[in-house]
Amino acid sequence: MFMDMVTLAAKWAIPVLLFVITVFALIRKVNVYEKFIQGAQEGFTTAVKTIPFLVAMFVAISVFRSSGAMELFVKMVSPVTEVLGIPAEVLPLGIMRPLSGGGALGITAELIKTYGPDSFIGRLASTLQGSTDTTFFVLTLYFGSVGVIRYRYAVFSGLTADITGFIASVVVCNIVFR
Amino acid sequence: MVNIIWAAMLLTGIVVAAVNGNIDVVTTAALKGAQWAVDFALGLIAIMTFWLGIMKVAEEAGMVRIFANMVKPVTRFLFPTVPRDHPAMGAIIMNLSANVLGLGNAATPMGLIAMKELQKLNKSDPETASEAMCTFLALNTSCITVIPATIIGIRIQAGSLNPTEIVGTTIFATSCAMFVAVVADRILRALFRRGRWR
Known part of the structure; x- marks a missing residue:
C-alpha cells in the first residue's frame, strides 16, 4: 500500500x-x-565545466580498479572487518560504493546473481546499494560545476555518512535477516 | 584531503599494475576513465538545459520563493547563512525531494542549480567550498531513499521471492546515515571555524 x-x-x-x-x-x-x-x-556551459573535474576523478578511479589495487586493498582489510561481522564478500562493494555508482551496481548485481537475491549476502548487498551514495562522484560533479577546487570538510562528512550507512546496513541486516 | 585520495588511488594503481606485470592496463584504464567522464558530461547537457529553463520560469513566477517559504523552519536550522527566500533554498529542497523519490534524472540538475545559487552567496573565495555547500552535499550524499528503484529491479530480474523486503532495512540504514551526516557537518563546521584548518 x-x-x-x-x-x-x-x-x-x-x-x-x-x-x-x-x-x-x-x-x-x-x-x-x-x-x-x-x-x-547556461545548460551547456554548466555541463561542460564539469569535464576536467570528472576526468581527473575517473582516471584515478579507473586505474585504481583495473590495476588490481582495489582487490589488494580488500584483501588487506578483510581480516579486520570479518571480526566485526562484515562478510568479506560485500567488502569490495563497500569500498567501490563511494567511488563509482556504475562499478558498485555491477558488484551488487554480481553478488545477487552468485548468492541469490534472497540469501543473506544478497539482501545485505541490496540494502548497502540503497543506503550509501557515490560520494566522490557527487562531490566532484557538484563542486566542479561551480569551479570549487577546495572542498574543505565536505569529504569527511560525506565519508562519515557512507561509513555510517555501511555499518547500519550490516547491523540491521544481521538483526532482520539472520 | 582530496589531493591525497586522488594521488593515492593513481599511484597505488600504477605500482600494483607494475608489480603484477600488466603495466599496459594503466594507459587503457586512464583513457577509459576519461572517456566515461566526458560521455557523462555530454549527457548532462540535455537534462541541464531543460531543467535550467524550467527553473527560470518557476523563479520568474515566484514559485521557487513560495516553495522555499514552506520549508522555512527546517532550512533555517540547516542553512543559517542562506536567506530564507533565496532561489538556492528552492533548488535544494527540490533536489532532496527528487533524491527521496529516486528520481536521479531530476535530482542531479536540481543539485547543480542549487550549487550555482550557493556559489552566488559564497562571498569569500569562489574556489573554496562555503559552509552551506558542505551542508548541502552532506545531506545530498546521505539522503533518505524511499524507493531504491534500481536495486528492486535487479532483485526482480534475479527471481527474488520478495524483491521489496529490503526497503525497510534501506530506509533504516539511510536514516542513520543522514542523521550522522547532519551531526558530523555541524561538528566539522565548528571545528573549521575555530581552527581554520583546511
Whole structure:
C-alpha cells in the first residue's frame, strides 16, 4: 500500500511539476517561452565545466580498479572487518560504493546473481546499494560545476555518512535477516 | 584531503599494475576513465538545459520563493547563512525531494542549480567550498531513499521471492546515515571555524 503510493508519486511528480509551473507562470503573466530560453542558456556551459573535474576523478578511479589495487586493498582489510561481522564478500562493494555508482551496481548485481537475491549476502548487498551514495562522484560533479577546487570538510562528512550507512546496513541486516 | 585520495588511488594503481606485470592496463584504464567522464558530461547537457529553463520560469513566477517559504523552519536550522527566500533554498529542497523519490534524472540538475545559487552567496573565495555547500552535499550524499528503484529491479530480474523486503532495512540504514551526516557537518563546521584548518 505504502509502496504503491510512493511509486505513484514518483511517476507523477515531474509531469505535475511541469504542469503547475507553466500554469502558475501564465497566471502571473510571465513570458514562459522567453524565460525558458533565458534560463536554458547556461545548460551547456554548466555541463561542460564539469569535464576536467570528472576526468581527473575517473582516471584515478579507473586505474585504481583495473590495476588490481582495489582487490589488494580488500584483501588487506578483510581480516579486520570479518571480526566485526562484515562478510568479506560485500567488502569490495563497500569500498567501490563511494567511488563509482556504475562499478558498485555491477558488484551488487554480481553478488545477487552468485548468492541469490534472497540469501543473506544478497539482501545485505541490496540494502548497502540503497543506503550509501557515490560520494566522490557527487562531490566532484557538484563542486566542479561551480569551479570549487577546495572542498574543505565536505569529504569527511560525506565519508562519515557512507561509513555510517555501511555499518547500519550490516547491523540491521544481521538483526532482520539472520 | 582530496589531493591525497586522488594521488593515492593513481599511484597505488600504477605500482600494483607494475608489480603484477600488466603495466599496459594503466594507459587503457586512464583513457577509459576519461572517456566515461566526458560521455557523462555530454549527457548532462540535455537534462541541464531543460531543467535550467524550467527553473527560470518557476523563479520568474515566484514559485521557487513560495516553495522555499514552506520549508522555512527546517532550512533555517540547516542553512543559517542562506536567506530564507533565496532561489538556492528552492533548488535544494527540490533536489532532496527528487533524491527521496529516486528520481536521479531530476535530482542531479536540481543539485547543480542549487550549487550555482550557493556559489552566488559564497562571498569569500569562489574556489573554496562555503559552509552551506558542505551542508548541502552532506545531506545530498546521505539522503533518505524511499524507493531504491534500481536495486528492486535487479532483485526482480534475479527471481527474488520478495524483491521489496529490503526497503525497510534501506530506509533504516539511510536514516542513520543522514542523521550522522547532519551531526558530523555541524561538528566539522565548528571545528573549521575555530581552527581554520583546511
